[in-house]
Amino acid sequence: MRLRFGSAILDTGARVLIPFILIFGLYVLFHGHDSPGGGFQAGVILATAWILLRLVRGNDPGWGPEARGALVMAISGVAIYAGTGFGALAFGGAFLDYAAFPLPLPPAGTRAAATFVVESGVGLAVAGVMLIIYEALIAPES
Amino acid sequence: MIPPLDAVLLVLVVASAAAALEGRDPLAALILFGVFSFQCAAFYALEGAPDVSFTEAALGATMATVFFVAAIHGTTPMLGPRHPPKGGRFSLAVLLAAGAALGLAARGLPVTGDPEAPAAAHVSPRYIERGAEETGARNLVTGVVVDYRGYDTLGEAFVLLTAGLACLLIIPAAWLGRREDAS
Structure with a gap:
């Protein structure tokens, strides 16, 4: 089941779709506080854009992280989340107590800001893991 | 009583699941599985769980299908004649009994959205x-x-x-x- 990559229709379709998918993913990430969605869904959507490109262009996508970069993404995403928890600890709060950060905001605002940082971490981790699994699943060219 | 739109969707979910199990071509079964996932997402949205629906559509329907296609792409499908499994009647009886028990137990569940429910x-x-x-x-x-x-x-x-x-x-x-x- 090996087919050639790079038909003009697929290429054009991907070119039209991918910017919108990326912007939608970012919207879901930034708007997760007020509407359905959040870091997890945003991460999956962002990964979808890159995997679509890999499906259309094969091993030469021209954009996006390699498997190693995806691994770094996933690990740094989880590190951002855990780091926010330890940061709260450093400022004298409990682990993951977002209100402990000394930001010039009301408590709920501080929590919302820290929540956004954590959501970004989750999004990064999810996108990275999706890319890792995809990279692992495709058979190497023999 | 189940609202009509929910009932239609539930019938479609069961039908696409059955069709996915019956298919002989792995790729066709996968597409039907994706259809099943999207119908589940629509059902969650209808039931007032847009976040779960979102996740199901993005992860269950899209990403999982791509992963399965990638896995099939790299493997050789082993398709032989389908033998009926041994002890099929006994399994069917157990399944029907368990289903009936669950159906009876479901009558004791609180109504969806009941503020007095323990949960x-x-x-x-x-x-x-x-x-x-x-x-x-x-x-x-x-x-x-x-x-x-x-x-x-x-x-x-x-x-x-x-x-x-x-x-x-x-x-x-x-x-x-x-x-x-x-x-």
């Missing part, structure tokens, strides 16, 4: 009443998932990372082993 009477009222002002999140699901239940979500992130690492460590080694067998 809704524990911590939910506090989350619903104070969530927006305490977490600053107007989407209550985000407030609960990332703030009130932040520990659980951190644990989930680690589980996800572990799963990705396991894929990266195990599957390419399997490809490598197969190539050595072939040569």
